[in-house]
Amino acid sequence: MPEPNAPPPLPPQLLCDSDELLDKGKAHVFDVLHYRSPARAFVLRFEGRLVGYLNRCVHVPTEMDWQEGEFLDGDREWIVCSIHGAAYDPVNGRCRYGPCGRGALTAVEVRESAGKVYWYPSRDLRPVFVDEPAAASPPTPESPA
Numbered sequence: 061m062p063e064p065n066a067p068p069p070l071p072p073q074l075l076c077d078s079d080e081l082l083d084k085g086k087a088h089v090f091d092v093l094h095y096r097s098p099a100r101a102f103v104l105r106f107e108g109r110l111v112g113y114l115n116r117c118v119h120v121p122t123e124m125d126w127q128e129g130e131f132l133d134g135d136r137e138w139i140v141c142s143i144h145g146a147a148y149d150p151v152n153g154r155c156r157y158g159p160c161g162r163g164a165l166t167a168v169e170v171r172e173s174a175g176k177v178y179w180y181p182s183r184d185l186r187p188v189f190v191d192e193p194a195a196a197s198p199p200t201p202e203s204p205a
């Protein structure tokens with residue numbers, strides 16, 4: 061049964077082409093609303109799988125990338141916060157060392173299908189602009205103008 065006052069479910073939101081995300085490469089960063097406040101999130105490919113998180117350090121709620129989309133350390137093994145060096149496991153977002161204690165990054169559900177990457181809104185994490193499937197699909201030649 062849906063929660064009272066819960067926002068309506070939203071469709072998956074298109075982010076980028078799958079081949080934009082190289083393994084252990086640069087992340088795709090995107091805008092979201094986290095509890096209705098503007099925030100950023102990111103998706104990256106790590107050891108073949110997609111992982112997505114809110115771009116917000118557990119230590120101090122600030123963005124972590126040292127350049128837009130650059131989250132991994134020099135060895136490409138850890139997500140590292142550029143502010144004080146907290147290191148997170150890319151697979152599950154858990155703090156491994158540094159001032160993040162026993163915390164973990166906030167996960168964002170991401171998947172890929174037919175060469176495209178999507179994120180899945182939740183009750184607490186919503187898109188800034190809704191990417192409705194009809195609006196995201198290019199018109200076909202048979203479509204009325």
Ligand code: FES
Nearest residue numbers: 117119141144146
């Ligand atoms: S703000 Fe990220 S480690 Fe301090």
